[in-house]
Amino acid sequence: MEQHYEKAIIIGVNLISRPDFLYSMQELSNLAAACNMVVVGELSQKVARVNPSHYIGTGKIQELCVLITEKDASVVICNDELTPSQIRNLESSLDCKVIDRTILILAIFGERAQTREAQLQVEVAQLQYMLPRLVGLRESLGRQGGGAGLKNRGSGETKLELDRRKIEDRITSLQSELEKLVARRQTQRKQRRKNEVPVICLVGYTNAGKSSLLNAMIELYNPRALKQVFTKDMLFATLETSVRSISLPDRKTFLLTDTVGFVSQLPHHLVKAFRSTLEEVTEADLLIHVVDIANPEYAQHINVTNDTLKELGADHIPIIYAYNKSDLTEHVYPRIEDDHVYLSAELNRGIEELTQLIRERIFQNYVQCEIIIPYEQSRLVAYFNEHAHIQSTNYEPNGTRLTLECRVSDYEQYRDVFLQL
Numbered sequence: 001m002e003q004h005y006e007k008a009i010i011i012g013v014n015l016i017s018r019p020d021f022l023y024s025m026q027e028l029s030n031l032a033a034a035c036n037m038v039v040v041g042e043l044s045q046k047v048a049r050v051n052p053s054h055y056i057g058t059g060k061i062q063e064l065c066v067l068i069t070e071k072d073a074s075v076v077i078c079n080d081e082l083t084p085s086q087i088r089n090l091e092s093s094l095d096c097k098v099i100d101r102t103i104l105i106l107a108i109f110g111e112r113a114q115t116r117e118a119q120l121q122v123e124v125a126q127l128q129y130m131l132p133r134l135v136g137l138r139e140s141l142g143r144q145g146g147g148a149g150l151k152n153r154g155s156g157e158t159k160l161e162l163d164r165r166k167i168e169d170r171i172t173s174l175q176s177e178l179e180k181l182v183a184r185r186q187t188q189r190k191q192r193r194k195n196e197v198p199v200i201c202l203v204g205y206t207n208a209g210k211s212s213l214l215n216a217m218i219e220l221y222n223p224r225a226l227k228q229v230f231t232k233d234m235l236f237a238t239l240e241t242s243v244r245s246i247s248l249p250d251r252k253t254f255l256l257t258d259t260v261g262f263v264s265q266l267p268h269h270l271v272k273a274f275r276s277t278l279e280e281v282t283e284a285d286l287l288i289h290v291v292d293i294a295n296p297e298y299a300q301h302i303n304v305t306n307d308t309l310k311e312l313g314a315d316h317i318p319i320i321y322a323y324n325k326s327d328l329t330e331h332v333y334p335r336i337e338d339d340h341v342y343l344s345a346e347l348n349r350g351i352e353e354l355t356q357l358i359r360e361r362i363f364q365n366y367v368q369c370e371i372i373i374p375y376e377q378s379r380l381v382a383y384f385n386e387h388a389h390i391q392s393t394n395y396e397p398n399g400t401r402l403t404l405e406c407r408v409s410d411y412e413q414y415r416d417v418f419l420q421l
């Protein structure tokens with residue numbers, strides 16, 4: 001089937017205090033493309049503050065009207081989240097469909113959501129966005145058909161109240177379903193804590209290669225598990241959290257979590273709705289910040305991710321930087337430099353180097369020791385075989401002598417049982 005592309009014009013207010021404006025417009029254009037729109041024109045206004053009634057000033061509106069006709073555009077996309085009345089006023093001045101950055105991101109998330117949890121989260125965010133905008137939210141959410149004119153205006157207060165009630169009821173029911181799923185996930189996380197398995201979370205800008213890196217780790221260390229995750233060259237390929245257990249050759253094990261990618265100005269409702277998914281990040285022992293080092297905007301991407309981590313309250317967690325897609329650059333790789341490593345998830349190169357950094361950060365609490373376990377405690381031999389790296393095993397008259405590397409906590413817990421060497 002032939003893909004239908006809607007012609008869009010992007011507009012933005014370049015606040016004097018905003019250094020990342022050009023970048024954010026570029027990002028908006030990528031978001032539009034992910035939503036099957038083609039950007040045919042662009043307009044920006046440099047001012048000290050956003051126009052409270054129309055987002056942009058009167059002069060700019062005239063200019064925009066000309067541009068819309070000239071380019072035969074059917075939608076205008078604003079670079080910020082607009083108030084309900086700004087959208088309403090702009091639409092009537094332009095007589096053209098107007099959407100904002102938030103609707104765009106919500107639409108992409110809506111299209112990508114696969115699991116029940118992700119679908120519920122997106123729908124809650126969409127409804128909450130919609131609630132205060134019921135009046136005049138013309139075609140914007142169900143972006144099909146285009147240009148319905150003003151015919152839905154003023155359909156009466158009663159109808160509006162009814163719609164509002166319906167939406168509120170729907171939000172309540174979605175949220176209660178969501179809470180059940182969240183409770184289940186929290187139980188799983190508690191269980192993991194109890195097992196003392198360290199949790200490492202992959203974070204980063206969307207399309208940086210987080211899912212690819214998870215797959216490369218699986219392929220190297222647990223190839224038989226066949227639990228690869230979905231990767232694709234598009235914004236927000238991943239909306240759900242996947243957790244995989246990675247066992248290194250010396251039996252050290254950690255959980256590696258892949259999660260939703262970040263983008264600048266992630267809508268407030270969306271962050272709130274995805275709170276449970278993102279809790280995985282805030283409770284991690286270590287973060288791997290995946291950066292697409294081949295992208296010219298990578299420094300901005302790093303800032304966006306770090307800002308989002310701060311917003312989530314996860315900026316206290318230790319970070320390793322994985323400079324991914326090094327194969328597309330001139331950088332020498334694989335290579336470790338301080339807390340970052342140059343690698344290529346696609347070519348499976350640099351994964352061991354990354355693992356080395358992980359080991360240094362996560363597995364410092366290990367001791368090298370030699371112990372004798374009495375034969376009547378042989379279940380402990382089985383325990384250490386499972387949870388430690390055994391270097392040698394010898395059977396002596398009174399017990400099993402093991403040379404091993406194990407967690408300090410395990411050593412401390414059982415030291416009274418061990419026999420004198």
Ligand SMILES: Nc1nc2c(ncn2[C@@H]2O[C@H](COP(=O)(O)OP(=O)(O)OP(=O)(O)O)[C@@H](O)[C@H]2O)c(=O)[nH]1
Nearest residue numbers: 207208209210211212232233236237238261345346
């Ligand atoms: N050349 C090259 N391409 C890569 C590398 N790693 C990932 N890619 C490609 O980059 C694209 C995005 O990869 P994903 O792993 O889906 O990225 P992600 O960070 O999980 O993205 P979201 O889930 O959308 O946030 C895919 O087309 C990958 O094939 C790499 O090391 N080199």
Ligand SMILES: [Mg+2]
Nearest residue numbers: 210211237238
């Ligand atoms: Mg992904």
